[in-house]
Amino acid sequence: MGYMLNGTDFEADEEGYLTDLSVWNPDLALLIAQSEDLEMNDERWEVVNFLRSYYDEYQVAPAIRVLTKALAKTMGPDKSSNEYLYTLFPYGPAKQACKIAGLPKPTGCV
Amino acid sequence: MAEPAKSPPAPPAKSTPKKFLYVNRRAPYGTIYALESLEVVLIGAAFDQHVALAFIDDGVFQLTKGQDTKSLGVKNFSPTFRALGDYGVTKFYVEKESMQERGLTLDDLQAVTYEDENDGFKEKPSIQVVSRSEMGAIMQQQDVLLNF
Numbered sequence: 001m002g003y004m005l006n007g008t009d010f011e012a013d014e015e016g017y018l019t020d021l022s023v024w025n026p027d028l029a030l031l032i033a034q035s036e037d038l039e040m041n042d043e044r045w046e047v048v049n050f051l052r053s054y055y056d057e058y059q060v061a062p063a064i065r066v067l068t069k070a071l072a073k074t075m076g077p078d079k080s081s082n083e084y085l086y087t088l089f090p091y092g093p094a095k096q097a098c099k100i101a102g103l104p105k106p107t108g109c110v
Numbered sequence: 111m112a113e114p115a116k117s118p119p120a121p122p123a124k125s126t127p128k129k130f131l132y133v134n135r136r137a138p139y140g141t142i143y144a145l146e147s148l149e150v151v152l153i154g155a156a157f158d159q160h161v162a163l164a165f166i167d168d169g170v171f172q173l174t175k176g177q178d179t180k181s182l183g184v185k186n187f188s189p190t191f192r193a194l195g196d197y198g199v200t201k202f203y204v205e206k207e208s209m210q211e212r213g214l215t216l217d218d219l220q221a222v223t224y225e226d227e228n229d230g231f232k233e234k235p236s237i238q239v240v241s242r243s244e245m246g247a248i249m250q251q252q253d254v255l256l257n258f
Contacts, residue, residue, distance in 0.1 A: 058190050058193035
């Protein structure tokens with residue numbers, strides 16, 4: 001499968017993860033979120049932007065436990081609980097948010 | 111006749127975490143071993159096991175700083191070592207003799223740190239340079255050794 005945006009076809013794997021993370025842009029994120037039945041709001045952008053900067057620094061997407069720990073550090077404990085993240089991304093924050101952020105599927109079972 | 115059970119069965123006892131040592135012996139690129147090791151480390155650490163890494167022989171090159179893989183056409187995964195502190199992986203044993211034989215010193219390696227939860231989240235170095243005989247002793251203390 002792939003994503004069609006403004007006449008350009010963006011390649012993705014069978015689960016909808018972009019095959020080339022360098023082609024990502026915010027409009028594409030909106031489109032991917034749409035295909036996940038999610039509307040992007042400030043809270044979701046916070047997580048997506050965090051994932052992108054984490055990946056940029058470490059070349060790996062964080063596992064969910066690492067994500068909550070790191071979010072607690074940067075955004076405070078009320079925005080880091082599992083419940084909070086699952087409200088934003090019902091099919092799994094790491095999995096769904098990573099997809100929207102254009103990152104590869106995280107290693108490990110999350 | 112046996113009494114009917116009155117209380118629900120006890121939950122299964124939580125298994126004691128094991129001590130895993132991932133032994134990295136090969137150069138970072140050219141074979142898939144180093145990257146595969148790192149992937150398995152990330153998975154194992156997510157399961158709350160005690161995970162430590164050892165770097166011996168050409169494996170010491172995996173931690174060198176300033177790696178540039180552009181012309182190799184593969185991903186430079188060395189920054190991922192710095193994320194391992196978040197996964198509770200805080201022990202990187204690097205063998206002194208292997209470094210010496212390759213003309214490397216601690217200055218040639220990237221800094222890897224972790225925040226010590228038991229010490230006010232102070233930032234501490236993860237890399238420990240150990241001698242060959244110390245490495246042997248470390249290996250003896252492990253439950254599981256995985257060679258890559």
